[in-house]
Amino acid sequence: MQRSENRVALVTGASSGIGAAFVKALALRGYRVVLVGRERERLQRNADAAQHVGISHEVMEADLITRAGRDAVCARLEEGVDLLVNAAGLGLSGAFWTVPRTDLIGQLDVNVTAMMETTRAALGPMVDAGRGAIINVSSITGLVPGRGATYAASKAWAVFFTEGLAPALEGTGVQMQVLCPGFVRTEFHARAGIDLTSMSNRWWMEARDVAHRSLVDLDRGRTLSIPGLGYRILYGLLPKLPRHLGQKLNRTIGNSSVRS
Ligand SMILES: NC(=O)c1ccc[n+]([C@@H]2O[C@H](COP(=O)([O-])OP(=O)(O)OC[C@H]3O[C@@H](n4cnc5c(N)ncnc54)[C@H](OP(=O)(O)O)[C@@H]3O)[C@@H](O)[C@H]2O)c1
Numbered sequence: 001m002q003r004s005e006n007r008v009a010l011v012t013g014a015s016s017g018i019g020a021a022f023v024k025a026l027a028l029r030g031y032r033v034v035l036v037g038r039e040r041e042r043l044q045r046n047a048d049a050a051q052h053v054g055i056s057h058e059v060m061e062a063d064l065i066t067r068a069g070r071d072a073v074c075a076r077l078e079e080g081v082d083l084l085v086n087a088a089g090l091g092l093s094g095a096f097w098t099v100p101r102t103d104l105i106g107q108l109d110v111n112v113t114a115m116m117e118t119t120r121a122a123l124g125p126m127v128d129a130g131r132g133a134i135i136n137v138s139s140i141t142g143l144v145p146g147r148g149a150t151y152a153a154s155k156a157w158a159v160f161f162t163e164g165l166a167p168a169l170e171g172t173g174v175q176m177q178v179l180c181p182g183f184v185r186t187e188f189h190a191r192a193g194i195d196l197t198s199m200s201n202r203w204w205m206e207a208r209d210v211a212h213r214s215l216v217d218l219d220r221g222r223t224l225s226i227p228g229l230g231y232r233i234l235y236g237l238l239p240k241l242p243r244h245l246g247q248k249l250n251r252t253i254g255n256s257s258v259r260s
Contacts, residue, residue: 007030007031008034008080008081008082008083009033009081009083009084010034010073010076010077010118011034011035011036011084012086013087013089014035014036014043014046014087015035015039015043017087017184017186018087018186019087019088019137020046020207021206021208021210021211022135022211023057024046024208024211025212026215027050027051029215030053031055031082032055033057033058034057034058035047035057035059036073036088037088040061043061044059047059060072060073064088064114065110070109070118073114074117074118075121077118077122080125080126081122081125081132082126082131082132082133083133083134083135084122084133084134085134086135086137087137088110089110089137090106090107091107091148091191091194092107092192092193093193093194094260108154111151111154111157111158112154112158116161119134119136119165122134123174126172126173126174127172127173129173130173132175133175133218134162134175134176135214136162136178137181138159138162138178138179139155139181140180140231140234142155142157142159143159143226144238144246145247149260150260155180158178159180162177162178162223163176163224166223175218175221177214177217177222177223177224177225178223178224178225179210179214179225179227180224180226180235181210181228182203182205182230182234183196183199183203183204184205184210185205185206185207186207205228209228213225213227
């Protein structure tokens with residue numbers, strides 16, 4: 001495990017799931033973590049639980065759907081951090097045309113706009129310092145179309161955005177990674193109202209294993225991180241199938257007809 005004394009990481013979505021797992025993993029690596037989310041008490045509990053060897057973490061309440069929330073996080077990033085993890089994100093259930101327009105816009109605000117703005121805010125100081133890294137949490141569904149509409153499209157945006165930026169940063173000392181997990185046991189599906197109780201256990205991963213794999217891949221300089229051997233095999237095989245068959249397979253996994 002690489003230690004990162006005196007380094008600061010900002011994690012969005014730090015209140016639960018994958019973001020919370022990153023907080024724990026980064027604290028163990030010696031980072032001081034800035035935890036971003038909407039519920040101060042929950043963030044503080046996670047910050048306290050991750051406290052090691054006298055490093056105290058910082059809590060920042062911000063709603064990334066709002067302009068003010070994104071501005072506040074960007075202002076903190078412009079002060080300089082060593083690592084940014086964009087883990088905040090949400091899915092929606094219901095057929096696309098039935099979902100309230102404001103919910104769809106809010107989803108894009110968090111999954112796309114916030115990621116774009118925070119990445120931009122973090123990059124300037126990182127490039128000036130000649131070091132730093134950004135992990136953008138996408139999804140396996142960002143690599144294979146066919147599951148949900150706006151959610152899958154927002155996750156594909158995160159893949160293209162991150163992989164598009166990475167070459168522009170070559171030689172600057174700054175690394176980009178897009179993390180594409182499959183199904184992870186978090187609050188994500190319950191919050192979205194997606195019932196996955198019938199999903200086979202074999203597809204599920206734990207958030208701590210996802211965060212661990214991402215950080216190991218970052219150490220190895222990998223721009224694309226896909227946790228779980230089964231998902232890496234699936235990703236390797238899907239492009240070899242005709243596009244419509246790949247989409248059909250992806251639609252079949254995980255109750256996708258009721259997602260947006
Ligand atoms: N779970 C999966 O199967 C899975 C698979 C692939 C990709 N992902 C991606 O992984 C990321 C993390 O999701 P998760 O699985 O860990 O789900 P989760 O447990 O529901 O966590 C989502 C996080 O996003 C934050 N968030 C949502 N809306 C926000 C807003 N308006 N402002 C600020 N923060 C907001 C939540 O913070 P609050 O406490 O403030 O609500 C929470 O910390 C997401 O980008 C998701 O798309 C998840």
